Amino acid sequence: MKMSYKGESAAALLEWLAAYGRSDSGGVTRLLYSPAWQAAQHALMAKMIEKGFEAYLDTVGNLFGRIEGTDRSDHCILTGSHIDTVIDGGKYDGSYGIAASMLAVERLVHRYGRPKKTIEIVSFCEEEGSRFPITFWGSRNVMNQYTLEDVKKLSDRDGISFSEAMKSAGFDMNVYSPPVRTDIERFIEVHIEQGIVLEQNQHSLGIVSHIVGQKRFMITVTGESNHAGTTPMPYRKDALALAANFIHYVTNFATSEDGGIVATVGKLTVQPNVANVISGQVEFSLDVRHHDKQVLQSFCERIFTYLNQIAGEQFGIKISEWMNVDPVPMCPHTAKMIEEIAKEQNVSYQYLVSGAGHDSQVLGTKIPSSLLFVPSKNGISHSPYEFTSEEDLECGILILQELLYRLAY
Numbered sequence: 461m462k463m464s465y466k467g468e469s470a471a472a473l474l475e476w477l478a479a480y481g482r483s484d485s486g487g488v489t490r491l492l493y494s495p496a497w498q499a500a501q502h503a504l505m506a507k508m509i510e511k512g513f514e515a516y517l518d519t520v521g522n523l524f525g526r527i528e529g530t531d532r533s534d535h536c537i538l539t540g541s542h543i544d545t546v547i548d549g550g551k552y553d554g555s556y557g558i559a560a561s562m563l564a565v566e567r568l569v570h571r572y573g574r575p576k577k578t579i580e581i582v583s584f585c586e587e588e589g590s591r592f593p594i595t596f597w598g599s600r601n602v603m604n605q606y607t608l609e610d611v612k613k614l615s616d617r618d619g620i621s622f623s624e625a626m627k628s629a630g631f632d633m634n635v636y637s638p639p640v641r642t643d644i645e646r647f648i649e650v651h652i653e654q655g656i657v658l659e660q661n662q663h664s665l666g667i668v669s670h671i672v673g674q675k676r677f678m679i680t681v682t683g684e685s686n687h688a689g690t691t692p693m694p695y696r697k698d699a700l701a702l703a704a705n706f707i708h709y710v711t712n713f714a715t716s717e718d719g720g721i722v723a724t725v726g727k728l729t730v731q732p733n734v735a736n737v738i739s740g741q742v743e744f745s746l747d748v749r750h751h752d753k754q755v756l757q758s759f760c761e762r763i764f765t766y767l768n769q770i771a772g773e774q775f776g777i778k779i780s781e782w783m784n785v786d787p788v789p790m791c792p793h794t795a796k797m798i799e800e801i802a803k804e805q806n807v808s809y810q811y812l813v814s815g816a817g818h819d820s821q822v823l824g825t826k827i828p829s830s831l832l833f834v835p836s837k838n839g840i841s842h843s844p845y846e847f848t849s850e851e852d853l854e855c856g857i858l859i860l861q862e863l864l865y866r867l868a869y
Contacts (some may be wrong), residue, residue: 462547470560470850472554473559474559487844490710491591501521501543501585508525512527514527516633522584522601527565528574529574529576529579529624533578537577539565539648540579540580541818542554542584542634548799550846553651553654555651560762561648561650564860565579565581584598584599589598592614594622598819599822602639602640603822603825608633608636608737648832652835658810659837659839662808663835664834665832667832667833668820668833669752670788671814672750672815673752673787673788674747678780681742681777682699684773685740685741687736688735697774709763710725711758717759721750724747725747728743728745751813789824790824791829793828794830798863807855834855834856
């Protein structure tokens with residue numbers, strides 16, 4: 461499907477949106493319910509209305525732009541992404557999915573008029589978890605996976621409660637009603653890859669087959685602090701040495717596996733953390749991800765068996781699992797449609813597993829969902845240096861246009 465009308469470019473729209481929360485470094489900081497977030501969401505709402513959408517906000521701040529279908533059915537096709545950013549992040553993460561959806565639907569309506577099926581674009585209020593210790597607040601409300609009970613005790617690093625922040629942005633908990641949607645037929649999200657695979661393989665499009673499951677742990681190893689000079693090596697209970705042994709084992713084991721499992725220790729706290737004292741206790745994080753639930757479980761069982769073996773009776777081991785998210789497959793039927801479109805339009809593509817979480821994994825637990833990637837320059841994301849070329853941005857929009865045409869027209 462060739463379309464002559466383009467309207468404004470994705471690059472221009474993203475540059476406009478990045479002004480809301482732009483940092484001194486050129487990045488974007490737009491945290492949930494902050495003034496920058498509020499200004500951006502309302503500016504997007506005005507932009508949607510300007511482009512002919514019926515725009516509205518739900519009770520947590522998710523923004524929707526609706527084009528009513530001629531069939532007047534009870535279901536809609538939803539497409540979009542999230543408005544919030546990490547601290548000093550880039551202008552493409554999340555925002556591109558909103559811009560791509562807005563432009564794709566605008567072009568379709570300009571050429572063909574209203575669709576048969578209703579299409580809505582969404583700017584989810586929060587996905588990143590950058591301000592409060594909660595993620596996917598927007599999409600999980602829509603999917604009936606969160607309520608106010610989940611946030612009533614939360615505060616940000618400045619001591620501002622979730623309820624205060626929500627109210628200051630115009631969403632008072634006292635008038636909250638669950639913004640649950642049961643009319644969404646399918647969800648489509650277009651996103652930058654946030655990785656280097658597409659660029660390295662010189663492909664313009666990534667069709668995501670699965671979004672990985674994640675297990676995250678805090679592990680505490682307790683040994684015995686003692687003098688670094690007078691305690692012979694055979695009699696030591698060095699918690700740091702044991703932790704290092706385990707971390708080395710986990711890294712090597714994950715590297716030797718062919719199935720794509722990844723394991724990361726990103727945070728480590730040592731006590732007493734003194735140069736001439738044997739470490740008595742070490743606490744460290746462990747993040748393990750894979751797209752197959754059984755592989756993920758088996759890997760964790762094996763590494764923790766090893767940890768308990770090397771600890772023996774000399775060391776105390778405490779393993780606290782604080783995240784356990786199952787892998788989510790994307791809709792295979794829609795993936796085949798996207799593959800056909802890519803071939804017809806001579807767009808180079810490959811199938812990928814997403815190692816990062818996205819709103820499509822939340823919706824994908826209940827409804828058919830799809831996730832498409834366009835390349836990220838040098839694989840950089842969550843950074844002011846995040847960049848995707850205008851050509852690649854446009855490619856993602858063209859694929860989304862054709863997909864929405866086939867699904868809705």
